[in-house]
Amino acid sequence: MNDRQFCKAFCDEVALREVPLGYVLKTPFRRDDGDAIAIYIRRHHELDAFRLEDDGQTIGYLEAAGVDLDADSRFEALTDLMREYAVHYDERGVLLHTGYVHEANLPALAVKFSAFLLRVYDLLLLARNRVRSTFRDDLIAMVESQFGASCRIDLNVPLQESMKDYVIDILVRSPGNRVLAIYAGTSEMKALEALLFWRESREQKVQHVRSMLVLEEAKPRDIKDRTLSRVMNSDILLASMDGEEIAIRRKMEFNLLN
Amino acid sequence: MKLVEVIRATKVDVEIGKWETGHITRSQFPLSQAKNKNYKFGPDYRWRVVRFRCLGHEWRVLLLLCAPREIFRTTLAVEVGGDLRVVCQHEYHASEPGWHCHLSL
Numbered sequence: 001m002n003d004r005q006f007c008k009a010f011c012d013e014v015a016l017r018e019v020p021l022g023y024v025l026k027t028p029f030r031r032d033d034g035d036a037i038a039i040y041i042r043r044h045h046e047l048d049a050f051r052l053e054d055d056g057q058t059i060g061y062l063e064a065a066g067v068d069l070d071a072d073s074r075f076e077a078l079t080d081l082m083r084e085y086a087v088h089y090d091e092r093g094v095l096l097h098t099g100y101v102h103e104a105n106l107p108a109l110a111v112k113f114s115a116f117l118l119r120v121y122d123l124l125l126l127a128r129n130r131v132r133s134t135f136r137d138d139l140i141a142m143v144e145s146q147f148g149a150s151c152r153i154d155l156n157v158p159l160q161e162s163m164k165d166y167v168i169d170i171l172v173r174s175p176g177n178r179v180l181a182i183y184a185g186t187s188e189m190k191a192l193e194a195l196l197f198w199r200e201s202r203e204q205k206v207q208h209v210r211s212m213l214v215l216e217e218a219k220p221r222d223i224k225d226r227t228l229s230r231v232m233n234s235d236i237l238l239a240s241m242d243g244e245e246i247a248i249r250r251k252m253e254f255n256l257l258n
Numbered sequence: 259m260k261l262v263e264v265i266r267a268t269k270v271d272v273e274i275g276k277w278e279t280g281h282i283t284r285s286q287f288p289l290s291q292a293k294n295k296n297y298k299f300g301p302d303y304r305w306r307v308v309r310f311r312c313l314g315h316e317w318r319v320l321l322l323l324c325a326p327r328e329i330f331r332t333t334l335a336v337e338v339g340g341d342l343r344v345v346c347q348h349e350y351h352a353s354e355p356g357w358h359c360h361l362s363l
Contacts, residue, residue, distance in 0.1 A: 017352050021326040026353040033360050038353030040327055055327060060298040093300035
């Protein structure tokens with residue numbers, strides 16, 4: 001083992017090219033879309049100094065992927081990182097950038113800035129909708145494995161024509177025409193949708209359907225206590241996924257097939 | 259449906275939007291998972307949206323250009339129930355060796 005091999009692994013992919021703004025440095029690190037993380041080097045002619053910038057898309061990329069930087073703790077996480085790495089955010093230019101330094105200090109700064117950008121991309125892992133999407137997918141997979149062979153399963157459909165505005169996440173119909181309308185409790189909105197559907201079913205005297213709201217965890221952060229109380233006080237079946245998969249399967253089966 | 263069929267199909271009702279600068283309004287390219295009203299881009303970025311119909315679907319292409327950094331990207335998306343689903347991105351940027359495509363499988 002020698003340090004040259006490690007050095008080679010780190011440096012083989014590094015490349016510097018000229019662009020109208022200055023230079024672009026390709027780092028050996030990759031984003032989750034497979035492209036290398038790139039650092040742009042802008043020259044300040046009067047100061048004869050340089051600063052490092054992202055491509056001007058990092059913030060937009062995070063927000064488009066569901067990270068809500070305006071509203072919650074992820075913004076705090078970003079500002080903590082910026083403080084730690086002495087990086088600034090130019091709101092008008094939508095740019096993350098360092099201060100200006102002399103050319104001799106650029107390589108060391110580039111290593112630090114690469115680490116910063118990598119950690120910023122890790123904020124994606126905190127994107128709530130990514131977690132929600134996984135939970136919803138897990139729930140669908142569980143329902144399909146439980147009832148796929150014996151029942152008809154539809155996703156994102158209304159129960160019937162007279163309730164066409166009430167779209168249900170997972171609709172399971174048994175051969176005996178009993179129906180389970182399952183909502184993935186990923187948000188306040190979903191819990192309210194389940195409540196509205198339940199009330200409309202009661203209003204229209206629909207007898208053969210049970211509504212069910214499945215939560216990811218017993219104390220959901222995104223659903224207000226009052227809404228959850230209303231669900232508990234209704235006839236909606238309430239279930240929580242955290243470690244209770246077998247019990248949920250049993251509950252679904254009991255209410256669908258009995 | 260194969261991507262090559264979309265590329266080869268005859269397009270109708272083609273609307274080519276004007277080049278704009280900076281933030282992209284979400285109504286121009288609505289992706290439900292994005293929370294904000296705009297997709298944030300600085301004044302270095304220019305963009306335009308092209309709409310068309312083919313193969314029984316509505317499609318949009320977002321063109322994004324950042325000349326100072328030599329970044330160009332086109333994003334093809336199909337409308338599904340008021341939302342857009344990204345199909346692929348064809349792009350060039352100086353940090354990669356050449357033109358390449360990202361596919362959403």
